[in-house]
Amino acid sequence: MKIAISVTKAGTDATLEMRFGRCPYFAVYDSDSKTYEWFENSGIKAASGAGTGAAQALLDRNIEVVISGQYGPKAAQVLGAGNIKMLLGPPELPVAEVIAKWQANELKEYAIQRF
Amino acid sequence: MIIAIASGKGGTGKTTIATNLALVAPAAQYLDCDVEEPNGHLFLKPEIDHRRDVTMSIPKIDHELCTYCGQCAGACEFNALAVIGKKVMVFPELCHGCGACTFICPEGAISETSKIVGQLETGSAATVTEKKLKFGHGISKIGNPLTPPVIKQVKKLVNDDCFTILDAPPGTSCPMVQTLMGCDYCLFVTEPTPFGLNDLELAVGVARQLKIPCGIVINRSDSGDDQVKKYCEREAIPILMELGFDRDLAFAYSKGEAAVSKSLSLRQEFQDLYEKIVAEVEK
Numbered sequence: 001m002k003i004a005i006s007v008t009k010a011g012t013d014a015t016l017e018m019r020f021g022r023c024p025y026f027a028v029y030d031s032d033s034k035t036y037e038w039f040e041n042s043g044i045k046a047a048s049g050a051g052t053g054a055a056q057a058l059l060d061r062n063i064e065v066v067i068s069g070q071y072g073p074k075a076a077q078v079l080g081a082g083n084i085k086m087l088l089g090p091p092e093l094p095v096a097e098v099i100a101k102w103q104a105n106e107l108k109e110y111a112i113q114r115f
Numbered sequence: 116m117i118i119a120i121a122s123g124k125g126g127t128g129k130t131t132i133a134t135n136l137a138l139v140a141p142a143a144q145y146l147d148c149d150v151e152e153p154n155g156h157l158f159l160k161p162e163i164d165h166r167r168d169v170t171m172s173i174p175k176i177d178h179e180l181c182t183y184c185g186q187c188a189g190a191c192e193f194n195a196l197a198v199i200g201k202k203v204m205v206f207p208e209l210c211h212g213c214g215a216c217t218f219i220c221p222e223g224a225i226s227e228t229s230k231i232v233g234q235l236e237t238g239s240a241a242t243v244t245e246k247k248l249k250f251g252h253g254i255s256k257i258g259n260p261l262t263p264p265v266i267k268q269v270k271k272l273v274n275d276d277c278f279t280i281l282d283a284p285p286g287t288s289c290p291m292v293q294t295l296m297g298c299d300y301c302l303f304v305t306e307p308t309p310f311g312l313n314d315l316e317l318a319v320g321v322a323r324q325l326k327i328p329c330g331i332v333i334n335r336s337d338s339g340d341d342q343v344k345k346y347c348e349r350e351a352i353p354i355l356m357e358l359g360f361d362r363d364l365a366f367a368y369s370k371g372e373a374a375v376s377k378s379l380s381l382r383q384e385f386q387d388l389y390e391k392i393v394a395e396v397e398k
Contacts, residue, residue: 049194049209056188056197074206082199 003029004058005089005098006068010038016098018069018091021051027095028061036095051075058084067098067107076112086110116396117279119148119298119327123314125285127304128334128358131368132388133282134158135375138242139385144277145240147252148294149284150233150265157371161240161250169253170229171212171264176203180224187216187225208260232256233265237272243376249277263293270294278389287317295321300396301329302355307339312346319352330355330395332388355391356384 006023007014017023021043028037042057043050051071055078058066066079067089079086087107089098101107120133130147134155137145147153174187174196185198195209196216207230217225237251253269255262262284270293273279283294295301301322305315315331322329331347336357347354358364363378375382 043194046194047192048211049191049206051194052197052204052206052209053194056194056199059197059199060185074209078197078199078204081197081202081204 001031002063003065004063014095015092016089020068020071021054055079117298119281119283119295119301121283122304123318124311127306129304132304133280135385137280138373138375140278140389144249144279147282148266150253150255150262153252158373159240161238163236163238165237168231169233169265169268171232172227173207173210173230174216174225175228177224180222186219190215190219232259262290266293287321301327304332306335307343312343332356334358356388
């Protein structure tokens with residue numbers, strides 16, 4: 001299973017970035033091979049729709065779970081429609097500790113806000 | 116002749132200058148392009164004789180034809196489309212109506228449908244000499260985040276035979292650029308403060324990029340410092356008017372009245388401004 005985490009930079013010393021759509025990088029953890037990959041979030045430079053763009057990028061990479069600090073309403077709609085599970089993680093936590101918390105089932109699920 | 120009244124910084128007095136200028140200029144037309152909060156009508160009190168909706172094109176997906184290839188989402192510069200499995204999501208509030216998705220769809224599964232983004236109102240007001248002043252403004256629909264399509268429609272009202280005044284929105288982003296494009300001259304209203312100067316420099320940068328000659332009005336000229344004047348000297352930008360604090364002007368403004376219809380000295384000052392603008396454009 002592939003888990004994406006919004007992070008501050010590429011590399012194992014990256015920490016969780018609060019924003020989903022405008023995070024600089026995504027860390028992708030493969031729970032089968034126990035390895036990490038990183039990809040740049042093109043949404044950070046987008047004039048608009050950073051959240052929907054980032055969500056589409058995760059869908060295209062067959063991500064099943066995403067961990068971030070907060071989700072915008074449009075990003076959450078796309079992630080929800082793609083059945084990607086949205087979890088909330090504490091900001092500034094190193095990426096390996098975020099994964100440890102996920103494995104221990106300590107992360108809360110994000111509830112889609114209805115306005 | 117098309118003149119934009121812009122500022123960079125908000126609240127410097129664009130509408131005060133634009134409306135008073137419109138009331139003294141012969142054969143003038145006033146168009147309020149500040150469609151998020153048009154307020155020129157408060158001072159000009161026009162009679163509105165025509166109203167219509169402003170619409171924009173947004174994509175509509177034909178699910179019978181769609182193969183969910185995702186090319187539309189890939190082509191969208193604004194991430195207004197997402198393709199998830201056998202589902203296409205359209206976010207109308209992100210769409211800029213460029214039509215790239217419709218163009219790129221290999222199945223012809225995208226057509227365009229319209230969405231109302233605002234209203235256009237036209238009419239006329241009376242100048243200080245009881246002549247007819249053509250009036251028009253756009254009103255962006257509340258919740259519509261994208262104003263350039265509304266501004267474009269306001270600009271279609273430009274009458275070439277008139278001295279057309281475009282009251283621009285503040286700032287230096289798309290709505291301001293949309294207003295300035297194609298103008299013969301831009302008059303920047305600023306105030307002699309560090310904030311006024313900072314935003315003025317940005318705004319002058321836009322005018323230069325668009326190759327539009329510009330001049331400056333310094334409002335509240337008896338406050339602040341001399342940095343704006345020094346900047347204008349350095350950059351060889353003419354200062355066409357300096358307007359100090361004036362009780363008559365403030366009083367008229369507070370009542371929603373135009374200063375030129377209340378004070379003869381102010382009327383003269385605005386007539387001088389009109390002549391200076393015309394001279395600058397004809398240079």
